[in-house]
Amino acid sequence: xxxxxxxxxxxxxxxxxxxxxxxxxxxxxxxxxxxxxxxxxxxxxxxxxxxxxxxxxxxxxxxxxxxxxxxxxxxxxxxxxxxxxxxxxxxxxxxxxxxxxxxxxxxxxxxxxxxxxxxxxxxxxxxxxxxxxxxxxxxxxxxxxxxxxxxxxxxxxxxxxxxxxxxxxxxxxxxxxxxxxxxxxx
Numbered sequence: 458x459x460x461x462x463x464x465x466x467x468x469x470x471x472x473x474x475x476x477x478x479x480x481x482x483x484x485x486x487x488x489x490x491x492x493x494x495x496x497x498x499x500x501x502x503x504x505x506x507x508x509x510x511x512x513x514x515x516x517x518x519x520x521x522x523x524x525x526x527x528x529x530x531x532x533x534x535x536x537x538x539x540x541x542x543x544x545x546x547x548x549x550x551x552x553x554x555x556x557x558x559x560x561x562x563x564x565x566x567x568x569x570x571x572x573x574x575x576x577x578x579x580x581x582x583x584x585x586x587x588x589x590x591x592x593x594x595x596x597x598x599x600x601x602x603x604x605x606x607x608x609x610x611x612x613x614x615x616x617x618x619x620x621x622x623x624x625x626x627x628x629x630x631x632x633x634x635x636x637x638x639x640x641x642x643x
Contacts (some may be wrong), residue, residue: 465637466611494528579614582606
């Protein structure tokens with residue numbers, strides 16, 4: 458596992474390089490988060506032609522009413538190259554059903570989100586968007602995929618994940634953390 462000394466955009470290319478190496482071993486699917494399009498553009502520059510790229514964006518109105526932060530030009534470029542874009546509400550705002558089934562009514566989505574953030578914001582986002590992409594049918598729950606996310610701008614976290622549908626969130630498996638930021642300076 459690679460630990461970056463700081464979080465942020467400066468780790469994007471290295472994160473993608475490591476993620477592409479790992480994804481070449483497990484299905485050639487790369488799931489990434491991209492709010493405005495920067496990370497998606499970098500992935501398009503680096504990803505091999507035989508890879509499937511799935512980009513997860515914020516939903517419309519995330520910051521401003523009826524506004525989409527993700528670049529329309531980048532969206533069209535991804536679609537024209539045969540890749541997928543998922544624009545949806547963050548799933549950790551709505552996973553209560555999985556916990557009602559398992560724990561008899563306890564609503565703990567925020568506890569889960571904050572627990573994942575103990576590792577990094579990117580770890581939380583990788584798990585969250587894997588659930589979202591599985592719910593949208595863009596990835597299968599039976600396959601291992603590589604997910605990349607970041608702490609703010611760009612990418613700084615990559616993980617191998619076997620996704621689950623949100624209503625079965627507890628079946629999701631984290632196989633490997635490829636890279637993530639560490640504020641630890643020893």
